[in-house]
Amino acid sequence: xxxxxxxxxxxxxxxxxxxxxxxxxxxxxxxxxxxxxxxxxxxxxxxxxxxxxxxxxxxxxxxxxxxxxxxxxxxxxxxxxxxxxxxxxxxxxxxxxxxxxxxxxxxxxxxxxxxxxxxxxxxxxxxxxxxxxxxxxxxxxxxxxxxxxxxxxxxxxxxxxxxxxxxxxxxxxxxxxxxxxxxxxxxxxxxxxxxxxxxxxxxxxxxxxxxxxxxxxxxxxxxxxxxxxxxxxxxxxxxxxxxxxxxxxxxxxxxxxxxxxxxxxxxxxxxxxxxxxxxxxxxxxxxxxxxxxxxxxxxxxxxxx
Amino acid sequence: xxxxxxxxxxxxxxxxxxxxxxxxxxxxxxxxxxxxxxxxxxxxxxxxxxxxxxxxxxxxxxxxxxxxxxxxxxxxxxxxxxxxxxxxxxxxxxxxxxxxxxxxxxxxxxxxxxxxxxxxxxxxxxxxxxxxxxxxxxxxxxxxxxxxxxxxxxxxxxxxxxxxxxxxxxxxxxxxxxxxxxxxxxxxxxxxxxxxxxxxxxxxxxxxxxxxxxxxxxxxxxxxxxxxxxxxxxxxxxxxxxxxxxxxxxxxxxxxxxxxxxxxxxxxxxxxxxxxxxxxxxxxxxxxxxxxxxxxxxxxxxxxxxxxxxxxxxxxxxxxxxxxxxxxxxxxxxxxxxxxxxxxxxxxxxxxxxxxxxxxxxxxxxxxxxxxxxxxxxxxxxxxxxxxxxxxxxxxxxxxxxxxxxxxxxxxxxxxxxxxxxxxxxxxxxxxxxxxxxxxxxxxxxxxxxxxxxxxxxxxxxxxxxxxxxxxxxxxxxxxxxxxxxxxxxxxxxxxxxxxxxxxxxxxxxxxxxxxxxxxxxxxxxxxxxxxxxxxxxxxxxxxxxxxxxxxxxxxxxxxxxxxxxxxxxxxxxxxxxxxxxxxxxxxxxxxxxxxxxxxxxxxxxxxxxxxxxxxxxxxxxxxxxxxxx
Numbered sequence: 001x002x003x004x005x006x007x008x009x010x011x012x013x014x015x016x017x018x019x020x021x022x023x024x025x026x027x028x029x030x031x032x033x034x035x036x037x038x039x040x041x042x043x044x045x046x047x048x049x050x051x052x053x054x055x056x057x058x059x060x061x062x063x064x065x066x067x068x069x070x071x072x073x074x075x076x077x078x079x080x081x082x083x084x085x086x087x088x089x090x091x092x093x094x095x096x097x098x099x100x101x102x103x104x105x106x107x108x109x110x111x112x113x114x115x116x117x118x119x120x121x122x123x124x125x126x127x128x129x130x131x132x133x134x135x136x137x138x139x140x141x142x143x144x145x146x147x148x149x150x151x152x153x154x155x156x157x158x159x160x161x162x163x164x165x166x167x168x169x170x171x172x173x174x175x176x177x178x179x180x181x182x183x184x185x186x187x188x189x190x191x192x193x194x195x196x197x198x199x200x201x202x203x204x205x206x207x208x209x210x211x212x213x214x215x216x217x218x219x220x221x222x223x224x225x226x227x228x229x230x231x232x233x234x235x236x237x238x239x240x241x242x243x244x245x246x247x248x249x250x251x252x253x254x255x256x257x258x259x260x261x262x263x264x265x266x267x268x269x270x271x272x273x274x275x276x277x278x279x280x281x282x283x284x285x286x287x288x289x290x291x292x293x294x295x296x297x298x299x300x301x302x303x304x305x
Numbered sequence: 306x307x308x309x310x311x312x313x314x315x316x317x318x319x320x321x322x323x324x325x326x327x328x329x330x331x332x333x334x335x336x337x338x339x340x341x342x343x344x345x346x347x348x349x350x351x352x353x354x355x356x357x358x359x360x361x362x363x364x365x366x367x368x369x370x371x372x373x374x375x376x377x378x379x380x381x382x383x384x385x386x387x388x389x390x391x392x393x394x395x396x397x398x399x400x401x402x403x404x405x406x407x408x409x410x411x412x413x414x415x416x417x418x419x420x421x422x423x424x425x426x427x428x429x430x431x432x433x434x435x436x437x438x439x440x441x442x443x444x445x446x447x448x449x450x451x452x453x454x455x456x457x458x459x460x461x462x463x464x465x466x467x468x469x470x471x472x473x474x475x476x477x478x479x480x481x482x483x484x485x486x487x488x489x490x491x492x493x494x495x496x497x498x499x500x501x502x503x504x505x506x507x508x509x510x511x512x513x514x515x516x517x518x519x520x521x522x523x524x525x526x527x528x529x530x531x532x533x534x535x536x537x538x539x540x541x542x543x544x545x546x547x548x549x550x551x552x553x554x555x556x557x558x559x560x561x562x563x564x565x566x567x568x569x570x571x572x573x574x575x576x577x578x579x580x581x582x583x584x585x586x587x588x589x590x591x592x593x594x595x596x597x598x599x600x601x602x603x604x605x606x607x608x609x610x611x612x613x614x615x616x617x618x619x620x621x622x623x624x625x626x627x628x629x630x631x632x633x634x635x636x637x638x639x640x641x642x643x644x645x646x647x648x649x650x651x652x653x654x655x656x657x658x659x660x661x662x663x664x665x666x667x668x669x670x671x672x673x674x675x676x677x678x679x680x681x682x683x684x685x686x687x688x689x690x691x692x693x694x695x696x697x698x699x700x701x702x703x704x705x706x707x708x709x710x711x712x713x714x715x716x717x718x719x720x721x722x723x724x725x726x727x728x729x730x731x732x733x734x735x736x737x738x739x740x741x742x743x744x745x746x747x748x749x750x751x752x753x754x755x756x757x758x759x760x761x762x763x764x765x766x767x768x769x770x771x772x773x774x775x776x777x778x779x780x781x782x783x784x785x786x787x788x789x790x791x792x793x794x795x796x797x798x799x800x801x802x803x804x805x806x807x808x809x810x811x812x813x814x815x816x817x818x819x820x821x822x823x824x825x826x827x828x829x830x831x832x833x834x835x836x837x838x839x840x841x842x843x844x845x846x847x848x849x850x851x852x853x854x855x856x857x858x859x860x861x862x863x864x865x866x867x868x869x870x871x872x873x874x875x876x877x878x879x880x881x882x883x884x885x886x887x888x889x890x891x892x893x894x895x896x897x898x899x900x901x902x903x904x905x906x907x908x909x910x911x912x913x914x915x916x917x918x919x920x921x922x923x924x925x926x927x928x929x930x931x932x933x934x935x
Contacts, residue, residue, distance in 0.1 A: 007780050036745070036766050041608075044772075052769060052780055059745040059767025062779070063611065065604065066634050066772055072601040076608025076616065077763060079592050080555050084612070084764050105597040273576060273590030281614040282762070284589045286552030288582050292694075292732035294550050295578040295586070300724055303536040305333040 006056040011046060014208075016171030016197030020118060021050055023174045024087065025057055027181035035060045038085045039077055043070040043099060045091030046125055046199075047118035068099030071106050071115065078113050081282035082266050085185060086113040093123045093131040096152050100132075106190050107161025111265040114184040114191045115163075117154055118171075120199040121206050128202030135247075141204045154194040155244035155256055159237055164262050165191035166240060167255040170215055171198070172208055176253070183255065189264050196253070211251070218243075218254030227259035307337075309360040309524065311481060312372040312389070313474075314382025316410065318350035320474035323499065324376075325356030326537075326719075327509075328478045330495035332360055333537055333721040335487045336529025340365035340832070342718035342908060344934070347562070347657045351410050353381050355935065362529060364722055366685060366832030370912040370933045376481035378451060378473050380432055381408045384419045385935040387435045390444050393523070395480050396432065398448035405430040415935070447520055449480060454515050462508060472505075472512040479516025486522035489514065534724040540715035541566035543686050544645055547693025548617055549577055549591070550732045553643075555609035555616040557594045557602040562657045563713040564619040564647040568593055599624035603631030603644065610640045611770065613739075613762030615697050617643035621713075622651045622664055629671045632706050636676025638770045639750070639758065639795065641700035645693070645709045647716050648828075650906040659906025660713035662828050662879040668708045669857055669888065675792075677799035679703065680856040682710040684813065684831030686720040688854070690727050699806075702737035703798045704760060712879065714829040714908040742766035748777045752790055756797030803858035811855035812863055817847040822922065823868060825897060826877040827853045827885045830909045834877055837914035846922060853885060859892040868895050875899040875921055879909060900928040907934035 011017050028038055035058040040051040044067035051062030061084070065073045074088045090096075095103050095117050106115065121134040128142030132152045139146040158166045165187040169177040177195065184191035196215070198208045218225070225240065227233045240257035270276045287293055311328065315321040322343060329339050337360050345354035357372065359365045373392040377383050380400040387394070405416050405423075420430055426441070428434035436446050454476055458469045475496070482492050496509045538546070545567045548556070558568035572593035579589045592609075596602045602618045609616035620628060625646050635642050648664045650656030668680050679699050683689040689711055700707040740759040747766040751758040758777075761768065769779030774791060776782045813831070816824075816838050824834045831852050838848050851867055853860070868874055868889075876886035876897040881904045886897035901917035903909045913931040920926040 037764055039763050049781070052771070055767065055769055055780070061763040061767065062769040062771075063608070063763070064769070064771040064773065064781075065607075066630055069600060069604040069631065069634075072596070072604035073608035073611075075594070075601070076555065076557070076605035076610070077612055078608075079594060079605075080609035080614040080616070081612040081762075081764055101597050102601055105601070269590075269592065272572075273592070275588060276590050276592075279587075279589065281554035281590070281592055281609065282612040282764070284554055284579070284614075285582070286554065286615060287734035287736070288580065290734055292550055292552055292734050293579040293581070294552065294589075294732065295580060296546060296550055296727070298578065299546060299549070299574055300536055300727065303538050303542070304724065305330055305531075305535050305537050305721060 007052050009053050011049070012201045014200040015046065016120060016199065017046055017050065017118060019171035019174045019177065020116065020195055020197065021053055023177040023181055024050070025054055026178045027185060028058060028060070030178070031182055031185060033085055037083065038087065039063060040087050040089065041065060041070045041074040041077070042089040043067055043091060043094035045094045045118070045123070047089050047091045047094070050089050068094050068097070069102070070094070071099060071102035074113060075106065075111060078111055079265070079269070080280065082112070082277070082280050087185065088113060088115045090115060090117050092117055092119045092121065092133045096132040096154060104157065104161040107158060107163045109265045110162060110164055110189045110262050112188055112190070114181070116181070117192070117194050118197050119154065119194050120197045120203055122199050122202045124199050124202050138205050140202060142202055153244055156241055158192040159241055159244065159257060163192045164189035164259045165255070166257045167192070168194045168196065168253045170196045170211060170253050172211070176217065180255065187258065188260050189262060214249060214251040215253055216250060218252045218256070223254065225255040225257050227261060230261055233259055233261070306363060307361050307526065310369045310372045311358045311360065311374045311376065312355055312386060313376040313477060313481070314353060314355035314386055315377070315379055315474060316350070316381070317345055317348050317352045317354045319379070320471070321354045321356055324474045324478045325358060327492070327495045327499050328482060329358050329719070329721065330498070330537060331482060331492040332485065332487065333535060334491040334494060335526070336531050337362060337721070338364045339537070339721040340367065340718065342368055342714065344907065345658050353385055353410060355382065355386065365720070367836040367911040368833070368908055370910040374481050374484060376477045378477045381411055383432055383435055384408060384411065385415065387439060388422060390439060392444065393484055394439055394444060394446045395477060396446065396448055397451045399450070399452050401432050401448070403432050447480065449476065449516070449519055451476060457515065458508070458511055461511060469508070472508045475509045475512035476516035479513030480520045482513070483517040483520040484523050486525040487528065489517050492517065535721055536724045537719055537721045538686065539717060539719040540686055540689050540711060541717070542570050543689040544619070544693050544711060545570040546727070547690040548697065549574070551694035551697040552615045552734055553591060553617055553697060554589070554614045555592050555606065557596050557605045557618045558620065559596050559599045559602050559624055561621045561624045563649055563716045564621045564624070564645065566716070567619045567645065599627035600631065603628035606642050607631060607635050607640050610642045611763045615701070617645060617697070619645040619647065621647045621649050623654065625664070625671070632678070633672035633674055633676065634772050635706040636672060636674070636678060636795070637772055639704040640706070641704050643696045643700050643707050643709060645711060647711050647713060649713045656906045658713070660829070660879060660908060661904065661906060662712060662884065663881070663904070665710065665856065665884040666887065668710060676795055677703065677705045677802070678857060679705065679707040679802060680710065681707070681854055682828045682856065683715065684828055684852050684854065686715060687722060687726045689715060694732055698733070698735040699802070702735050703802045704737065704757060705798060710828065712829045746778070749779050750775060750777045750791065752777060752794050755801040756794045757801060799858055806855070806858065808860040808863035811853070811860040812867070813852040813854060814850065814867065816849035818849050820847040820849045821871055822846070822848045822873045822875065822918070823871045824848055824850045824875050824877055824918070825886060825889065826850065828879070830877045830879060833909050833911045833914045836911045837918065840911070840915050841918055846918065848918065856888055859888065861892045864889060865893050865895065868893070873898050873921065875901060875918065877901045877909065877914060879903050901931065902928065903931040905932045905934065910934070
């Protein structure tokens with residue numbers, strides 16, 4: 001498809017990012033999305049190169065931004081042009097450390113886009129410091145001492161922040177992750193997937209073997225994450241929150257919670273801008289023959305003495 | 306020509322702002338032009354605030370160090386401003402025995418200054434002593450019995466005194482307006498347009514009327530017929546209006562003084578009228594996003610700009626500090642984004658509600674690495690409007706961040722001027738090189754002769770942006786030759802801008818061009834400089850003004866032409882370092898010879914410029930520091 005010379009993928013052999021890249025590509029293809037209408041945003045960290053590698057096989061829009069700011073940039077893209085499908089990749093340090101503010105506030109807005117956290121417990125590109133998801137007491141190989149900070153619980157934070165689709169996937173189970181990503185993209189509202197991703201180079205604690213022993217799929221246990229009536233929302237959030245603390249011998253993956261009854265941000269903007277959905281900013285002309293099409297008359301009249 | 310200065314003071318929350326807006330509106334209805342400025346603390350209720358309004362038959366551009374009328378309804382305002390009154394003080398007789406030490410809201414430094422001044426004159430520390438001080442200087446004092454007047458209002462309208470208390474300020478307005486000798490009808494109309502609630506209209510009108518009838522007509526101001534519509538607008542609103550006219554469709558902000566009012570105005574008026582190509586009127590919605598912080602504000606604006614939308618943000622120093630990394634990203638990715646930068650008292654939290662010009666060099670240098678950025682600074686209200694449109698055009702034409710500097714002084718002051726000033730030119734839109742890609746992948750960063758690449762928008766084709774050094778495709782590369790060429794391509798845009806933007810548009814020149822004395826300024830001191838020059842000329846001191854409007858790309862050739870061989874180059878700035886003069890030196894090798902500087906956070910006045918120039922020209926002083934204003 002691509003006529004251009006592919007960019008060489010320089011992730012470490014065995015990196016979990018390969019699985020996430022593959023699942024993302026398959027999800028976009030299987031949903032039949034027009035690649036140019038898909039914008040894949042990423043921050044800084046190993047995950048950050050994902051849109052560039054994805055670009056090898058799909059002519060998507062790729063926006064590789066500053067450390068921690070991918071949700072902020074994606075917010076601007078989506079609100080200015082809601083016809084675009086926006087998929088945000090963040091690292092665990094990128095999204096839950098330096099970018100935690102934006103992560104929380106996206107939940108408050110319920111903007112219709114997808115956030116994928118590449119969660120490997122370490123800052124790999126700077127040689128393996130502890131990320132916000134590394135648990136207390138763990139000592140990955142570059143740490144001089146065991147980690148003395150507690151891990152943030154991304155699922156619980158997302159639920160508390162107001163995300164209306166909250167899931168966890170596993171980078172080495174591509175078919176399962178692909179289905180989660182498809183569900184997240186289809187979901188109307190802010191969707192979040194915490195993707196467990198072993199780092200073969202720097203995380204020698206949470207390895208593939210470590211995860212393989214512990215992971216199980218929620219859907220195989222009769223778990224029902226979906227809110228179908230507004231009255232159910234509270235109960236379903238509570239059960240999901242409780243579930244999010246299951247970490248140790250058993251680690252659940254799958255959809256923890258989904259609620260499409262909450263108005264999305266474009267619904268809320270439409271309350272103030274009635275024609276927003278079909279006449280959003282990117283669709284609006286601003287000039288005719290080089291002259292602004294704006295009429296200020298009424299605004300100026302209101303200021304007359 | 307009339308130049309009458311009116312000042313009202315009172316506790317924050319007591320209606321000082323409303324009073325000044327209504328008073329100004331009434332005087333403007335009688336045919337006068339105004340410049341009004343608000344000074345207040347970072348406080349919601351209780352601290353002293355004041356509003357100064359300068360009245361003239363001709364457009365007014367500056368504030369004064371004195372006031373002809375001081376209108377007060379509390380003790381503190383009298384203590385704060387009595388040394389500035391020239392003609393009349395209106396005060397509450399109920400506070401006559403109040404002493405300085407009883408005014409708890411007054412800062413101890415100010416209380417000491419007041420006491421020192423009274424002590425020097427062998428007076429005590431009460432309002433009565435201040436009245437004596439004023440009488441000794443020929444200032445007339447008018448005591449109003451507010452308690453009695455308020456009771457009268459309460460009885461007439463049959464409402465409790467606590468309700469009438471909210472209209473106390475309007476007695477003051479009525480009385481001070483009465484001194485002018487203008488028809489009460491104008492004040493009545495101004496009140497009617499300020500309140501939507503019928504009872505408040507009635508209450509405030511009655512209060513104003515009682516004040517009006519309690520004083521004689523002393524100034525006997527003439528009425529002037531208003532030939533063409535005039536408007537009364539503040540700086541925040543003018544920036545908002547300029548952005549709206551200039552095709553802004555996406556604005557982000559995090560609440561901060563003195564920038565927030567701009568975004569709030571845009572949001573309140575976000576469904577704007579546009580004329581379609583088929584000549585039909587329709588509404589276009591501007592998305593206004595209140596973000597979680599300024600990091601999000603700049604980055605969300607960048608995201609919106611990538612979809613082809615004119616996007617901007619507005620902030621002040623602390624917020625701009627947080628935006629710096631995002632501006633560097635916008636520079637690297639050649640994103641057209643406008644940052645309206647309202648300067649306030651700094652560093653750190655500084656004096657959030659006061660003004661300053663200390664961030665010029667920060668704006669010029671903010672962001673790691675070298676990248677082209679355009680920096681413009683507005684000198685008055687009308688400039689703000691046109692510069693906001695200009696900024697949006699420059700951003701798209703040169704595909705780079707544009708920083709528009711405005712100071713609190715202009716943001717929170719208003720002018721009355723002819724509406725035509727905002728309509729006498731078409732709102733030209735220049736979007737630069739925009740293309741519709743025909744292939745699947747689009748090379749966003751094509752290397753071109755002038756450094757400007759054709760631009761397409763997200764959604765048009767596959768394309769790639771990266772904060773890392775990149776090739777024409779946008780993909781990361783650290784290759785030396787690519788680095789050299791791509792870096793140069795970006796930097797060339799500044800050379801292109803420097804070549805294309807006429808230098809005459811980047812500098813305002815006024816006064817006697819042959820004069821050997823140049824007043825070199827930028828931003829809000831422009832008005833004080835221009836009006837000081839008129840007065841200086843009357844005294845035989847001929848001067849010229851050079852006001853820099855664009856600091857990057859700097860109009861170096863024109864500045865050299867204007868300033869070479871001048872014996873006195875006097876930098877007039879609201880900062881300590883004379884940063885505008887420092888930039889001049891950096892760009893042209895020409896140094897300012899003298900300085901009139903003020904960094905108290907209060908605007909520089911016409912009289913301070915006059916005094917400063919005289920001290921420099923007549924007494925040969927090198928640097929004059931001004932510090933007037935409470």
